[in-house]
Amino acid sequence: MSYEIVHTFGFSVYLVFLLMFLWTYRVPRTNPGSGWWAASISFALLARLTLVLLIPSGDMKLIVTAYAVLNVLEKPLLLTGLCRFLGIDARERWFWIAAAAAELWLLAAWTQDASTLARSLGYSVTNAGFMFAIAWFSYQRRNDSKGWLHMTAAASAAMGVHWLVGPVVIDFQPGWFKTGFVLGTILVSLQYLSLLGAMLTLFQRRLVDAEAKALDMAFLDPLTGLNNKRYMNTLFDHALLLATRPHHMVAIFYIDLDNFKPINDTAGHHVGDEVLKAIAARIKGIVRSTDICARVGGDEFIVIGTQLESENQAFEVAKKLLAQMMQHVQVGDRQYLLGASIGISLYPLHARDLHKLIQCADSAMYQVKRNGKSGYEIYKAQPGGEPQLQAVG
């Protein structure tokens, strides 16, 4: 393989990585590593460019030294990017001290006219140290990008060995230089590829999590995990699709807890929250999976019972709900006794749209409260169109 092919491959791949890291650096909420990696790959690119530009001069001392000086600067940037990416609180100034020591070594070797091996050894050992540190950190700290980070660890460890043994081998076998150069180019490409993959995987995971959270917030009540009022409207339309058979009904149960406020007042809001969660779990536990349960206010819940065939079935459900609400709720080592007032309205008997059905169930619920709480009633319109309530519980 000719040097032209290796350089063309190296330039193209490094340039693509540089552009990708610059691009991801600008995307909000991507990881802070990308900016550092854009800087580090720039130095790798620059080192390679210097190599190509200086080769016509034929001054090997100048070529190798200029290449090494730029190549060393890539490493602390690369490692800093990894630490930022993985959230490692490393003493980053040591990275720069190590890089400065390598640069000094190169300067000393230049002025002392040291042998190629002596010149290479100082910065090769430093570079190898950086590579092993990158391998260790990527192997140790695993996030969602585990697979990619394993690849970083493997490529970096190989790169570390490459830097350690390369100068010695080439000193004995100068003909192997090109093979080592090709190998180095491949390993660096794999390193950056895996870092880019790790970063994009993490970014994707964050997007998926944020989307799931946003959906939860849009559809669910954060305290109880039941549906919220907004989503209940959508679900109601689906419930109507199930009530296609002529005798099918949909029942709205408006549940308002009785005597909830004193729990908040005496035991505290956090205990009140636990009670609400327990009540929500009970409601969810006794209704059908196709039924809709929502929390619509502080201590108010709506259950939409689907695929009911008669008024009596709705009363059965209300009876079960009430029985659950009348049982003690245990929070810590204390028990609390509540109760519930439940108003019922039926689709299509009382109304056809959810808003009116809720109004009917709500007024039936208030009638239960007026009658002394802890019971259920169904809404019944008066013959003249005025609401009339029929007590059933």
Ligand SMILES: Nc1nc2c(ncn2[C@@H]2O[C@H](COP(=O)(O)OP(=O)(O)OP(=O)(O)O)[C@@H](O)[C@H]2O)c(=O)[nH]1
């Ligand atoms: N712990 C807790 N309390 C809440 C929450 N939202 C509203 N509340 C409280 O719930 C209480 C509801 O008031 P009421 O319905 O009048 O209380 P009640 O004692 O059940 O009254 P009756 O329905 O007449 O029996 C209020 O004190 C609200 O501050 C919440 O998310 N958590």
